């Protein structure tokens with residue numbers, strides 16, 4: 001039996017991903033392509049970085065601080081966090 005509140009947040013996150021373009025801001029790979037996992041990435045570090053918060057809290061944090069997030073595939077998320085990709089190339093709001 002699936003918990004309805006889990007379904008709600010799952011759907012909310014899916015819609016948020018679509019709002020963010022539903023593809024990697026750097027390479028354009030889409031969610032649902034071969035084994036692609038898209039991740040919400042911080043553009044700048046903030047107080048939620050590195051803290052193991054629940055997905056609901058993360059969702060609301062992104063909703064409130066939308067322009068500090070972007071959507072990246074896991075490969076480019078890592079490269080961005082390693083400083084190999086300039087912010088301007090992945091900032092979908094600027």
Ligand SMILES: [Zn+2]
Pocket residue numbers: 024025026027028029072073074075076
């Ligand atoms: Zn990518």
